[in-house]
Amino acid sequence: MVDHPALAAIYDAENPWGRDDDFFLAVVGETPAARVLDLGCGTGRLTVALAGAGHSVTGVDPHRPFLAAARVRPGADRVTWRHGTSEVLPDAAYDVAVLTSHVAQEIHVEADWRRTLADLHRALVPGGRLVLDSRDPAARHWERWTPRHSRRRLTLPDGTVVTAWTELTEVGEGLVRFRHHRVLPDGVELLDPGTLRFRTEDELRTALHAAGFAVERIHGGWAGEPVGAGDDGELIVVAGSHRQPLSAAACASAPR
The missing domain is CATH 2.20.25 (N-terminal domain of TfIIb)
Incomplete structure (x- = not known):
């Protein structure tokens, strides 16, 4: 990503609050006063709103200029900000983790995607939830x-x-x-x-299962439409960390 003093403001202008933010805020709200991880938090639009809704929130992002912009938002003092990727996450520290604005697709190397999911599973408490969005390739x-x-x-x-x-x-x-x-x-x-990386629903389910997540539901749009219905063209995943990750050998035969 390029670095320029105006880039964070440009990003915010291109990505105003939308129905996706409403969705994530509502799903996280199903766990009152949750310890929330916003991985790939960017300039902190949703991160600060989650903290304002009464959650204890940590925002993590690898892009320092975006974090700098996040730290000066009104209400940013309620958030713990960390520079880095999923590798910096502590163990069993969060009730809910979110990956928003299609950040899951930016992790386009499959080895990095598997490691990220493993880190998220490690960082969530047993029974914690992972919520992410990815565009439907269809x-x-x-x-x-x-x-x-x-x-x-x-x-x-x-x-x-x-x-x-x-x-x-x-x-x-x-x-x-x-x-x-x-x-x-x-x-x-x-x-x-x-x-x-445009992953199919089947690919998302397989990777999540291998990492130890149980998929609760996948929506195709921000109003809860089924996959393939409506105009949003999304794969919006809600999954729980209810079991142990598969072994390397088991991953090869994981159900798809």
């Missing part, structure tokens, strides 16, 4: 990631207007590569390449 969201369909104008809090669009660069073997373009008023263009 919805083919990437087909709209073109300059024509994705061009947008963003107004930052200081009045700066940024022109942005997303350019699809490669699709294959479950991976989608793209490049974000953000052009500042002075003509400076911020280029931010990225890679996302």
Whole structure:
């Protein structure tokens, strides 16, 4: 990810509060006064709201500029902020863990994904819950990631207007590569390449099962629609850490 003083503000302008935040806030609220982990918390939009709802919240992110922005949000003093990835998580410290804004897809190397799920299982108490979102590959969201369909104008809090669009660069073997373009008023263009893993429902279930999670439900949209129904094109997973992870040998024969 590129580093620029305006990047955190651009990110917030591109990602205002939405139905996804309402969903995560409601699901976490099913466990009152929970100890919550927000892994990949970004600039802390939802993280601070979770703390404001009465939870004890830890936000973890590997991107220092985003954490810096999170720490100065109103209410940020209620949150414990940590720089890093799932490797920094303590054992049995959380009742609920959330991965929002499709951060699960950014963990696109499968070995890293397995390690992240193992770390999350370790960090949750027995019976804890994991909630995450991932775009359904069947919805083919990437087909709209073109300059024509994705061009947008963003107004930052200081009045700066940024022109942005997303350019699809490669699709294959479950991976989608793209490049974000953000052009500042002075003509400076911020280029931010990225890679996302689009996992099927079956792939998500298999990986979660191998890591020791029991899937409670998977929704296809933010109003609780079944997978494949509606227009959201999501795979929204709620899973519980109710059992031990499978051994390496058992993973090969895990039910799909």
